[in-house]
Each structure stands twice: as C-alpha cells, then as structure tokens.
Amino acid sequence: MPGVGYDEPMDSACAPMPEVVFPGGECRPALGLGTWRMGERRAQRAAEVAALRAAFEIGWRVVDTAEMYGEGGAEEVIGEALAAALRAGLAREQVFIVSKAYPHHASRAGLLDACARSRRRLRLDVIDLYLLHWRGGVPLAQTLAGFAELQRRGWIRRWGVSNFDVADMEELLALAGADDPESGCAANQVCYSLGRRGVEFDLLPWQRARGLPLMAYCPVDQGALAGAGAPAALHAVARRHGATPAQVALAALLAKPGVLAIPKAASERHLRENLGAAALARALDDADRAALDRAFPPPRHKHALAIV
Numbered sequence: 001m002p003g004v005g006y007d008e009p010m011d012s013a014c015a016p017m018p019e020v021v022f023p024g025g026e027c028r029p030a031l032g033l034g035t036w037r038m039g040e041r042r043a044q045r046a047a048e049v050a051a052l053r054a055a056f057e058i059g060w061r062v063v064d065t066a067e068m069y070g071e072g073g074a075e076e077v078i079g080e081a082l083a084a085a086l087r088a089g090l091a092r093e094q095v096f097i098v099s100k101a102y103p104h105h106a107s108r109a110g111l112l113d114a115c116a117r118s119r120r121r122l123r124l125d126v127i128d129l130y131l132l133h134w135r136g137g138v139p140l141a142q143t144l145a146g147f148a149e150l151q152r153r154g155w156i157r158r159w160g161v162s163n164f165d166v167a168d169m170e171e172l173l174a175l176a177g178a179d180d181p182e183s184g185c186a187a188n189q190v191c192y193s194l195g196r197r198g199v200e201f202d203l204l205p206w207q208r209a210r211g212l213p214l215m216a217y218c219p220v221d222q223g224a225l226a227g228a229g230a231p232a233a234l235h236a237v238a239r240r241h242g243a244t245p246a247q248v249a250l251a252a253l254l255a256k257p258g259v260l261a262i263p264k265a266a267s268e269r270h271l272r273e274n275l276g277a278a279a280l281a282r283a284l285d286d287a288d289r290a291a292l293d294r295a296f297p298p299p300r301h302k303h304a305l306a307i308v
C-alpha cells in the first residue's frame with residue numbers, strides 16, 4: 001500500500017474502512033492504534049516517534065493512549081509525532097486522540113490535574129475522548145462531575161470508561177447526564193479478541209443497543225493471533241484471502257458493528273499490515289466465519305470481563 005499523505009481521506013488508504021458512530025452521530029474509523037509499552041525507554045523514543053509519524057502518514061487516524069503508558073511517556077511520543085504531522089499538513093480534525101486517567105485520579109480535582117498533564121504531553125488543547133482507565137474507589141458521580149468540568153473548559157470533547165462490564169455500565173448510565181448523546185458517556189474500552197469473545201454474550205449487544213462504541217483492546221491477543229505462531233485457523237482463512245493471521249483476527253472484529261479495534265504496532269510493517277485488515281473485514285464470508293467460530297467458539301453464557 002503506498003503512503004497516502006494527509007490530503008487523502010482515510011478510506012482511500014484502506015477502502016472501505018469500517019466506521020463506528022459515537023453518540024450524537026460522529027463517525028470515526030473502526031481501527032485505531034494502541035500505544036501501551038511505548039514511551040517507556042528513552043533509547044526507543046526516536047524509533048517510536050518515527051513509527052507514529054509513519055502511522056499518521058499511511059492513514060491511521062485514531063490513537064489510543066493513557067497517562068499510565070510509560071507514566072506519560074507514550075503521550076509524549078504521540079505529542080511529538082502528532083505535532084510533526086500537523087506541521088506537515090495533517091488537519092487536527094482528521095485525528096481522534098483517546099487518553100485515559102488512572103482511577104486514583106478520578107475525583108473532580110484529580111481529573112483536572114491529570115487531564116492538564118495529558119494535554120501538555122500530547123501537545124493538544126483538546127483530547128477527543130478521555131476515559132476512566134478502570135473503576136477504582138472514587139464514586140462514579142465525582143468522576144462524572146470531573147468529566148463535565150473538563151468538557152465545560154473545552155479540555156476534552158467526549159468522555160467514557162474502560163474495563164466496565166454490564167453491571168458497571170448500568171450503574172453509570174443511571175447517573176444524571178451520563179446517557180446524554182452530546183455530553184454523556186461515549187464509549188467503553190474492554191479486552192476483546194477472537195481468543196476472548198466473552199463480551200459478545202452481553203456487553204457488546206448491550207452497548208450496541210445504546211449506540212455506545214466498544215473499543216476492543218488486545219485485539220491480536222498481544223501478538224498471539226499474529227505472525228507465524230498464530231493458530232492454524234487464522235492461517236487457513238488468511239490463505240484464502242491472500243491475507244495474514246493478524247489481518248484476519250482484526251477483520252473479524254471490524255466486521256462487527258459498533259466495534260473499534262485498537263491494535264498496537266511499533267513497526268511500519270505491522271502498521272501497514274494491520275491497516276490492511278479494513279478491506280478484509282468486508283470480504284470475510286460465511287465459510288470464514290464458520291471456520292473462525294469452530295476455532296474460537298462464541299460464548300454461550302456469561303463470562304467475567306477479561307482484564308489485561
């Protein structure tokens with residue numbers, strides 16, 4: 001796939017790119033880039049910035065990070081690469097940057113401080129989607145008050161949560177304003193891959209029914225569903241399409257409405273390969289789905305939410 005620069009719409013790079021629709025109608029690509037384990041080592045910094053710059057150049061438009069990743073280091077890597085991409089012609093509105101706050105920063109005052117630090121490291125005035133990384137001891141109502149204040153100040157556009165199962169989501173959406181399409185919860189990010197399909201039983205349909213995108217983390221099971229060592233079923237489906245196991249693993253998620261998968265990749269080769277999953281998502285047929293279901297059976301009962 002050739003590089004596309006910044007003038008081209010995303011879907012010319014990897015047509016047809018599936019999209020998710022956030023509450024209120026905002027559409028974004030259903031494939032985003034994870035950044036866990038980035039920003040941890042000074043010696044890797046230049047290579048990581050180069051990888052992120054390549055990612056923006058070849059068409060990645062959604063990036064997921066957290067204050068936890070490299071204790072701010074991943075946000076700094078993104079900030080440096082994004083600043084360069086914006087100088088080179090990428091428009092700010094073309095990208096959708098997601099970050100997360102630690103649960104111990106989830107009070108109203110704690111969120112203001114944490115978000116200020118994340119904005120500074122990301123070199124952004126506004127974070128597009130700001131998530132509570134996982135549920136901790138701070139009452140949800142206080143966290144919501146913090147998110148509301150961040151929106152009022154224009155520091156974040158949207159907020160959401162991560163590692164919330166159905167019961168947590170029900171409790172959350174019962175709070176005042178949490179289900180507002182413009183200013184309420186916009187997404188829940190959870191572990192979801194072909195190897196861990198538990199959310200298909202209840203959480204995914206629950207979120208779909210409410211128009212809340214499910215962000216799928218660890219979508220290639222931290223590398224176990226990619227490369228030569230991937231399960232045979234992935235190789236078999238990949239061969240039918242001239243694709244790779246990682247592309248099949250990602251395409252299987254992208255084919256599900258309301259799912260935004262965020263594979264992490266630190267090399268241009270993996271970045272290009274994973275972007276190619278978008279086209280495959282629409283090419284998977286009934287025989288492929290049946291083969292994948294045999295190898296990775298869908299859940300028949302409630303599973304505890306997988307947490308990594």
Ligand SMILES: NC(=O)c1ccc[n+]([C@@H]2O[C@H](COP(=O)([O-])OP(=O)(O)OC[C@H]3O[C@@H](n4cnc5c(N)ncnc54)[C@H](OP(=O)(O)O)[C@@H]3O)[C@@H](O)[C@H]2O)c1
Pocket residue numbers: 033034035036037064065133162163189190216217218219220221222223224226227246247262263264265266267269270271273274308
């Ligand atoms: N909300 C949460 O609690 C939470 C928890 C975990 C993760 N996350 C987010 O979700 C993102 C994804 O999860 P993850 O990073 O844990 O796991 P992942 O995306 O499933 O797997 C990443 C690993 O797979 C490798 N890989 C990716 N594409 C490949 C390809 N085409 N061929 C071969 N290997 C490939 C990567 O290698 P290279 O790096 O060498 O390219 C890396 O080692 C994270 O980065 C983070 O942003 C969120």
